[in-house]
Amino acid sequence: MSITTAHPARFRAARCSGAGCPPVTTPGIGSQALGTPAMASSSWLIGRTAASFPRTIYLMSLRMASSRRPSLRVHLKPHHKLWLNWDGAFLMGPRYLRFLDAVDRTGTIRAAGREVGWSYRTCLNRIREMERVLGAKVLATTRGGARRGGARVTPEARRLVTLFARWKREAVRLSDVAFRKILPR
Template sequence: MQLEVKSKTWLEADGKFIMGEHGIALLDAIDELGSIQHAARQVGWSYRRAWGYLKTMERHAGVPILVISHGGTAGGGTRLTPQARKLLREYKRLQKTLRAAIRQKSRLLFSY
């Protein structure tokens, strides 16, 4: 039997939740699709839920997360700010490191 340790990670600022795995998925989808509405649909959220999550994320993180352009000839769209891209990149890097360390320690401690 192989027991395995599982963990969840999230970011907080001064004890206030910024984002977790669902937020990462939403930001990834926005980055890929250029639309909050399409990104929300991709992660299984309503637009309203995604918008509220993003506004709370910005407020708690204290940095802008999105650059939104409205209408025009090219249509509207949403992009991640450089700060959001860095947050996303570093969070993913940390998650990868933590998962590898937990997997290694788990094998060492719980292999029977």
């Protein structure tokens, strides 16, 4: 593989930009003439080179060397980020859904937070914010530590969790159908 860019960092110092700059191949990675370029991000190069690549980088791959182009249907898949707003304010997203499901399963805020990667303080802040936006309790908690304490999702929050999960499944399903429909064969 080789990394080729029309705008490497050293041309910036020479005030060379645009189509007039020759492409430069980063040495030690491979040959430039291996195939059709595929897009790669500069984050791919972290730890591999000291140069910064502010613009498009082309990654030449052996898999792309054939004259036959790969099918877009095989390689492309849409991804979605969905969330619910309540009167214009953020209420919950997919991680909140996972958190509330985890509270239901584990019975504690701390264990549920661990499952989604939140600290206990973050969990409390997110719960307070959801309750402020919603105007109702999200969790019913009891004090008492490991033996007597715990948390459970309120019926109102459970309805929201169910609604959000069903909506997300349906949105993803319909989006996948639409994506396959418009994708060229």
